[in-house]
Amino acid sequence: MQFKPALLAGKEVKIYVWNKVRGVNKDPSFAKFEPSVSSELEIYFNEEHQVQNRLFHYPEEPATLYLTDLRKSDQEQYTIVISYVDYVGTPTEYIIELEVQDVCFEKPKTVDKCAVTTCYTGDNGVLKTPDDREETVNGLKVINVCENRTTGNYYCCNAKGRCIVQGE
Structure with a gap:
């Protein structure tokens, strides 16, 4: 599975944050990429989300996130929020409803x-x-x-x- 959102032309991305619906009063972000800080993808909640070694990011494709070996437990709603440098307004947000077949x-x-x-x-x-x-x-x-x-x-x-x- 891959997330590959369209980006605003001519705008530099400040940060990408991938979210997954979680319980009340819990930070839903499970991955973050901030190009100006590092070429590495930061992954949170590895155990809860079971994404360790299955979540891939390539710096040359900064807006794309790959989730491999999909499981039934991956099935739910995901959100990607993209904030741009020098952009005033609401960050761009994409909602992905992921349906995973069991076979x-x-x-x-x-x-x-x-x-x-x-x-x-x-x-x-x-x-x-x-x-x-x-x-x-x-x-x-x-x-x-x-x-x-x-x-x-x-x-x-x-x-x-x-x-x-x-x-x-």
Whole structure:
């Protein structure tokens, strides 16, 4: 998942703050990037938000934030607030309603004559291949289907046995 807001043309960003809805009287910010101070993204509440090692930021793409290995617990409303240098008025704010499916396939991409996709299952999932093999999936598994490999239906299943199918 990525947050990639549009920025005001010709304006320098002072700070980006990413928020997640939390309880009453709690600071909702869970990440902050202040370009003039550091090229590093500051992450708060790692344990509560379970984003440590899953939240990525690239200084060359300052407005974009990547959250990898999405989980059901990530599903809720997020807000990004952008404050500009020398800008008077209300900061720009984006609200993102994130819906996370408990099992899904990423849309396949073609890489070197292979169809590459990812099976997301959460913990203790299973990937069933066309040749009747079952592979354990803990979170996600990348699948490369090339011309010289087995093609057919792949089943991506979560721990509760809910499966989706994707034909290759």
